[in-house]
Amino acid sequence: MKITFFSTKPYDKEFFDKVNQDFKFELEYFETHLGPHILNVIVHSDAVCAFVNDTLNAEVLESLSKKGVKYIALRCAGFNNVDLEAAKRLGIRVSRVPAYSPEAVAEHAMAMILTLNRKTHKAYNRVREQNFSLNGLMGFNLYQKTIGVIGTGNIGTAFAKIAKGFGAKILAYDITENQELKDLGIEYVPMDKLLSDSDIISLHCPLMDSTHHLIDKESISKMKENVMIINTSRGGLIDTKAVIDGLKSKHIGYLGIDVYEQEEKLFFRDLSHTIIEDDTIQRLMSFPNVLVTAHQAFFTEEALHQIATSTLTSLSNFEANNEFENPNAVLV
Template identity: 90%
Template sequence: MIITLNMKITFFSSKPYDKEFFNKANQQFNFELDYFETHLGPHVLNLIENTDAICAFVNDKLDAEVLEHLAKKGVKYIALRCAGFNNVDLEAAKRLGLKVSRVPAYSPEAVAEHAMAMILTLNRKTHKAYNRVREQNFALNGLMGFNLYQKTIGVIGTGNIGAAFAKIAKGFGARVLAYDITENQELKDLGIEYVSQEQLLSESDIVSLHCPLMDSTRHLINADSIKKMKKNVMLINTSRGGLIDTKAVIDGLKSKHIGYLGIDVYEQEEKLFFRDLSHTIIEDDTIQRLMSFPNVLVTAHQAFFTQEALDQIANSTLTSLSHFEKNEEFENPNAVLV
């Protein structure tokens, strides 16, 4: 059954795959969809005309200034096609009467599996082995890894994604430690131990971050927290770049206190990620320094990037906007931010 609504939705930071999955999902809503590849910020507000809703992604800026302009232009809804919302001034949105939604859970296994893939790649150096063999180099020197079995893996943040990751880690026969302000009884029943953050950092061979970016978690990994970690620790971040103080992590890599680093997110990623910069001189010296380490693996915010996740993101986002438009109750209250 086709639902006929005249809502116009303007997308920012859109890519070909966004169009593919949202156009497919829109067959049951019949919204008017307008796509822009540029990210949302003060510089593109003149592009917005006669729009009911804005659909934004992780690096779009929705601060008070932008939200005020959107409200003046008649925008009523902000739909984030992601779980995080650190890029939105929620107090300003509430003051301006803007409704804000997000996608609180979209195939959490997608991100959890990518985090484990980064661990396995860094550990067993499959990316290096692949390149070697292509050059007819079949030597094993420099490719030695370690068993995950019976190692200690620490999970900071056990929401949907962190819980999925903890279960995967447990499946490898690892001892899994967890830290969160709210404990998950299902994970405890599986033998996952909730401990203090200090104990987790001091006992874990691998630390994987799965918590949201808030004032209380910004630079959660810093010079002091790195000192509490085991020597040669592996650090994985598939959550938000701001959880890590990049300078402190670089110092930790140089001192060999951090033995491995895998990041799918980066604090200054809005200037880099989701773009082809292969013919460009990158002026960000920090990311260049990170990529110069042989024990660092960087992926460009692709942990979410599976068919299942994109299906769920598109359907969840458009369903939320339909609920807003028709003043319906949300099945998942966590999807509503304002």
């Protein structure tokens, strides 16, 4: 099987080449993202491996089908960038990586909380300039604070366990309650109660029509003054304009985002020598109480190895018409 990869970086090639020693597929890598502009490079490929910001709409899928592509393997958990109805109509099988070290993302979410709270990033820069003053660096104890977790799948569950280890009170919201978390004393509550009672709110749910702009002007109005919001899931969960208004009014005290609604134009690229025309992200980064990381939460050795293994295993199962050990990996 020949697999053409898009949106690849050196670390992708390193881990996929290593894992592929067990599969013996023919791998072809392109750094550019997948879209109508690059389809001409696909020649005699059986499968395409795509990432979070690649475009897999009906137009692209129809072109891939005409080129003989039978499989789409997403090396990520999210699939909002794929027209699944079109894929089904065209007979293209689609897989994803539903779980690839949920602890990696959960730990990054907690790292963002600690960084925003204790201002370690600012302290680091100060000390390097021989400024040992503590003025402006005061934080608060996480102990006995209330942390709201929206979405308790694999990542949300891992995060809730970490947060509980700090001695915080954990409130959770999900359409399906996790009995393991309930046994640990974590309380499931209605969304409005989670919003109103939480000092910190961490988002761990997928992006769907029902969760698009979950954090908007109305939901922010229900939150505590000086609330901290963390998003390591999908940028579209947050209405960025509403959050900026919340920051300006000081209703939102802290914001940590590893994802951004328009990130496909920015993230995974070195833009240090260019002028960024996105005024919204520039405005966000101008706030001293906002921390932005560039879709880094998944980025651990363990997660990258699991992503490569799961992706190539899925394609092997498709090719051999085998059943999947994890049915959640199959989208079409």
